[in-house]
Amino acid sequence: MDAAQVADGSDLVSKTLRFFSFSDHSVQVVVLGVIFMGVGCGLMGGFVVTRKLSLFGDTLSHAVLPGVAVGFLWSQSKNSISIVVGAMIAGFLGVLLISLIKKSTKVGLDSALGLVLSGFYAVGICLLTRIQKLEFGNQSGIDRYLFGQITGLSAADVWSMGISCLLIALITTIFYKEILVTGFDPGFAHSIGLPVDLLQYLLWMLLAFSVITSLQVVGVILVSALLIIPAATASIITQKMKALLIWSASLGMIAGVTGSYISFLGSRLPTGPLIVLSSTLLFVTVLFLHYENGLFIQWIRLRGKDRKIALENTLKAVYQELEADNFFHDTVKLGNLAKRRRISMPEMYQESVHLVRKDFAFLLRGENQTLPSDNTLSLTPTGWSEACRIVRNxxxxxxxxTNEVQYPADHVHEDAEKIEHVLGDETVRKIERILSNPRKDPHGKLIPSQQDIEQGYIDRRIAKSLP
Amino acid sequence: MNKSLLPLEVHDLTVSYNRKPVLYGIDLEIQEGGLIGIIGPNGAGKSTLIKSIMGIIPSNGGWVKIFGKKGKKSYQRVGYVPQRESVDWDFPVSVLDVVLMGRFGHAGWLKRTSKKDKKIAHECLEKVNMSPFADRQIGKLSGGQQQRVFLARALAQESDLYLMDEPFAGVDAVTENAIIELLRELKQKGKTLIVVHHDLSNAKEYFDQIILLNMRLIAYGDANTTFTKDLLQKTYGGRLTVFTEIADQSAKNSDVGH
Structure with missing residues (x-):
């Protein structure tokens, strides 16, 4: 019966084959169970997390504990409907108490949740401890509700998980649009005549189903992980409700199967925590590696942006150096550029290599081979037009x-240092029109025109005519 | 006009929050086809009035009739635009999803929104110049754009009476102009619009009629007759503090008595 122990002694491949061939009865029970659990909790988690009520699932899982105990005492057996009924009643009382505290006192929702969570949990622990000291309580395995244990999961348990999962999928599909609007905008939902409170309770009831049926697999404390982690992972992947629900359910299922597979390999580790760990691993993977919203790609993008800005600043410095001697030369010394950019020579060399690699410039060896600052840069046509574009911006x-926003002339430079890198072509055209194609900036310097860019140099006569 | 078919009739409406009275004995009879502003200082109960008309906040007394009907059935002909801050803009829905919510009241239970509903939603987005944003997640919009999405949702409801809670709050000038244009257009079509507004500087210009509110109804009528120095002082001035204090006290006393 014990999946972990049956597997002992065989090698990895045969165990894997046995697990995924799905022929073992015990494997069938476990895998079906975790699939139902993962899908049910994943779906409910999607609704709970998007409503910013993650703690609610946690509270509910703790609040049902006294009900489990009382239900067990009532029927004096583990597999019985009375445990589910007891848990539902306790869960309902917990929810009722939370809304009562919220309505009639100044205690906030978070405190109310914490209050009910710990209070009910304490009562539950007391009752469970009493039960274990009773005659029939000894071998009952009632403590599985605290920490969870997948071995010994009966076909009846899997049936109840399946029914709960099906119920959740069915009801959330039927009432999808009503649940969606009450979640997003309860006031508006009420104004179109929807019974907001009733729908809320329906959702809590479904949440209770998923929590109660998962309780014996992962235990009171880890149930909330099944709700929160897949949904949180899904919310990184997508920002559409339907897709989020599908992702959340799938991730819950994958984590369930992975966790029970690792446990089956004979690691002697409990299945519940392994499922939660698999789920966490999925979360971390998505968090870092998601192709659009992952931290890694964001870091790359940021680096790219920093690099682009550095590159543009160097191009601008080249232009300014050329301008400094009235465009007499068409090359600039690296040493002068480094001074202007206020960076060290090795950094400057690195920058010039970037320019060359981007085909914006040539690097020419200086007369004094040992002095890197004597090396000179010469812009290519694309480099020239980029440099002009950035100076122009x-x-x-x-x-x-200065002209339109009435900034004092000595305040504008720093702002322009940032804006020059982000101004789009369209905005530039707009500004040109507003200022009617100006040639001089507030400091009297030439603004390179479209023509200057196209002909590839600035006419020294024009440059000279400016002060 | 048949009095029982007034767009909105409020009689002796009284509301309190946490045992503190917020609205006292409000009487209103709103005629069809007008642009009406609700004006009053912070905490005057402007939003509360709208919310209690919609039954979102329970009232302690009085009644509300919308086109002659009471209760939930009457909401069908009302478009409610909540304050922008009242919802979570991180919620995973797109702009079009939100506008489609305006069609939910028409679709009814268990039914999905139809192609016709989608078409109407797109048209409403077009009217507020938000079509290019249809697939965008709502959290990625600016404040003014979010407000326009709410407005498009209200348009999609195709209601006869609109109750709007601070639609001009925190929006840019372009959006503000677009909204007021749209409201005027709706009025031309014979709709009745009641708008909570906090900016006194343009109230007279925006609205035909004004409701001055500070816990109780100070005045209601044409903007010319209500937007006077005297009445505004009464609404915003200190003369009402005595009234507020006594109301608070009597509420507390009656609590002790129960």
């Missing part, structure tokens, strides 16, 4: 700020 923005 900077100066146009400065002029716009």
């Amino acid at each position: 900077h100066r146009l923005w400065e002029l716009y700020l």
Whole structure:
């Protein structure tokens, strides 16, 4: 019967085959159980997490404990309907108490949840301890509700999990649009005549089903993990409710199967925590590696942005160096650039390598081979037009700020330092129109025009005519 | 006009929050086809009035009739626009999803929204210039855009009476103009619009009629006759503090008595 122990002694491949061939009765029971559990909890978790009520599942799982104990005392056996009924009643009382506390006192929802959670849990522990000291309580395995134990899961248990899962899927599909609108905007839902409170209670009832049927597999404390983790993972992946629910249910299922598989391999570790660990691992994986919202790709993007800004600043510095001697030369020394950029020579060299790699410039060896600052940069046509574009953005923005926004001239430079990198073509055209294609910035410097960019140099006569 | 078919009739409406009275004996008879502003200081009960008309906040006394009907049945002809801050904008729904919610009242239980509903939703998005954002998650919108989504949802309801809670709060000038244009257009079509508003500077320009509110109804009528220095002072001035204090006290006393 014991899945973990039956597996002992065989090698990894045969165990894997046995697990996934699905022929063992004990494997069938366990796998079906965790699939129902994962899907049911995953779906409910999707609704709970998006309503920002994650703690609610936790509270409910603790609140049903006294009910489990009383139900057990009533029937004096483990597999009975009275445990489920008892748990439902206790859960209902817990929910009722929470809304009562919220309505009639100034205690906040979070405190009310914590209050009910710990209070009911304490009562439950007391009752369970008493039961274990009773004659029939000894071998009852009632303590499985505290920590969970998947071995010994009966076909009847799996049936109840299946029914609960089916019920959840069915009811949330039928009332999907009503549940959606009450979750997003309860006031509006009420205004179109929906029974908001009733729908809320329906959702709590379904939540109670999923919690109670999962209780004996993972225990009171870890149930909330089954609700929260798959839904939280799904919320990183998608921002659409339907997709989120499907992801959440699938992730719950995958975690369930993975956890029970690892446990089956004979690691002698309990299945419940392994399921939760698998779920957490999935979360961490998605958190870091998701192709769009993952932390890794965000880091890459940020790095890319920083790099782009550095590159544009170097191009601008090249332009300014060329401008400094009235465009007499068409090369600039790295040493001068480093001074202008206020960076060290090795950094400057690195930057120039980036420019060369991007095909924005050539690097020419200086006369003095041992002195890297003597190396010179010469812009390619694309480098030139990029440099002009960025200088143009900077100066146009400065002029716009002084002329139209009435900034004092000595305040505009720092702002333009940031804005120059993000100004889109469309905005630039708009500013040009507003300022009617200006040639001089507030400091009297030339604003490179479209023509200058196209012809690839700035006419020194024009440059000279400016102060 | 038949009095029983007034868009909105409120009689002796009284509401209290945590045993503190918020609204006292409000009487209102709103005629069809107007743009009406509810004006009053912070905590005057402007939002509470709208919410209790919609039954979102229970009242302690009085009654409300909408087009001659009481209770839930009457809501069908009302479009309610809550305050923007009242919802969680991180909720995983798209702009179109939210606007489609305006059609839920028409679709009825168990039924999915139809193609026609989707078409109407798209048209309403078009009217508030939000079509390009249809698939965007609502949290990624600016405040003004969020408000326009709410407005599109209200339009999709195709109601005859609209109750709007601070639709101009925290929106940019462009959105504010777009909203007021839209409201005027609705009024032209014979709809009745009641709008909670906090900006005194443009109230007279925006609304035909004004409801001055501070716990009780100070005045209701044409903007010309209600938006006077005297009545505004009565609404915002200190003369009402005595009334508030006594009301508080008597409420507390009656609690002790029970």
